[in-house]
Amino acid sequence: MLTKAEKSRKSVSGTPGYAELTFMGTGSATPTGERWLPGVLVKIRGDFILLDCGEGVQYRILKAGLKVNRLAAILVAHLHGDHLYGLPGLLESLGMWGKTSPLKVLGPAGIEEFIEHAVLSDNLGYELVVETLKPGVVVSGNGYDVIAFPVKHIVNSFAFVVLEHDLPGKFNEEKARELGIPAGPIRRQLLAGKKVRLHTGRLIEPSEVVGPPRKGLKIVYSGDTMPCAELIEASSKADIIIHEATFSSYNGVEAYVSGHSTALEAAYTASAAKAKMLILQHFSNRYRDLDLLLQEARQVFEETYLSRDLLKVIVKRQGEESINATFQTL
Template sequence: MEIWFLGTGAGRPMKHRNVTSIALRLPDPDCSLWMFDAGEGTQHQLMRTPLKLGKLEALFVTHLHGDHTYGIPGLLSTRSYVGGNSPLQLFGPPGIREMIETALTLSSTHLDYEITYHEVFEGVIYQTERYTVEALPLEHRIPCFGYRITECESQGKLNVELLQQLGVPAGPLFGRIKKGEDITLPDGTLIRAADVTGTPVCGRVIAIAGDTKPCDNASRLAQNADLLVHEATFAAGQEEKAHLYGHSTTVEAATTARDANAKRLIMTHFSTRFVEEDLAALEEEARAIFPNSSAAHDLYHTEVPRVRG
């Protein structure tokens, strides 16, 4: 599982920093792409990465401010041109469908695939065989949500040597055991999956907070997460200004991560007042509170490893 920061700025694009968008590349066997927000120019940023827009399966929008949404119509249109014709799931606050369909209709944009719109509410909003996505409302100037992605636990590695000793033939039975199913051999021998597989591998949890002031729901999203992505629009000491506009500081993002027992924090959504040379200082502010903090820059990407239970 790999996370990419396609844009890390707030408000408007800068020469060296685009507005907000995050991409999550899922591992085998899915190999699909999920995106979170798509500010103006997001499809241009995608062209600078190995990510394939045709693999886009779901788009989650935190809120309807332009620096998080103005790139969506172009992104959806280009997806058709690059062979993305499978259905797309699109999640967002009330108004997301009207916003996107108005832009597509008035521009006479034709898509070669179906969009299923989901107006987001608090709770579980999406489930697949391997992932569950929950949404919680945050505190911003307009309705805004954060998302928590939880991966299912997977079975440990099969002990092939032991299975052979027990007389289990390779083939479909191996597959059933790998899925956690106990089996009975023709001679009546019961093979328990737990006895012939290694330690289960815990599912990963990623929390992505939209624009927000510090609030209880941000902490709930981040609880015990492997990775918390949190906005840090302002620097330490600028709390009053941050809260006035519904935002957080570096120190507040780090405090949320620490108090929620998250394993890692990546900050994004930096004000245009900060240039790239300022990121190191912003990072240090957060690390004073939560040592495993980092400040993302455009096209920064990192693996989110699984941990064996």
């Protein structure tokens, strides 16, 4: 039997066309007082997916007051310390926080050895499945998939697409009233694509009152990468691209040599992909004022925003294709 809290979580959590992105750390390489190391917690269709797990992610989860027992998977983009040194502590804490459902940890080749050596507990309290990432669908959730694909960094690296399945079309209330369709289970059957016969004998086709399916949310996470065609292609018409912007274009050579992107390059990717929104993260700690990065990106892609630690972005599908995004600091 579900508790009241679980019931409310269940009803809210499954909301189609709704996601929450919480930035745990937005720095790179080494933390600063304000910016810890990468980790973006995505809540979609009731599940949590953690993209990267830099040192300190578990403290940010506590600070944000998030209950992550429904964490379904942790995806590590590549095996640089800033993206995975938070794993051992978080994996052990999850069990102590009461997690009982299985957890998948996926990362490039070497992730299994890392976990084997770094996680010393032989009973976490839940089933831990550790696997090497391969391109393609790596997590299949209830109403969404997560797809991994290789990008270009100085080590074997992946980026991820969180892709929600198509959403049901809009229910046409006015037409339903005209046709005498009562509220309740009949409407749910029509929304589920089933024909129904009214007590008058009239057969109603779903298409009479339900609009065409709408696109589910598409959220892309770049990991660490220099600009590449693979990322542009996979980000096509994304609602949000969370992209690394380690450097300003004034440090373009350094970005190139270290396999990173500048804010300007991230903006070109978002523009070429015809994305709706770009959120920058993974900033070098040399920049005191990130306005420089924001302004250079906005010259190319106006809908660019800077992330900060404990920023929560609530994303909702509006109409056929647009989104409504609300920014909160936790």
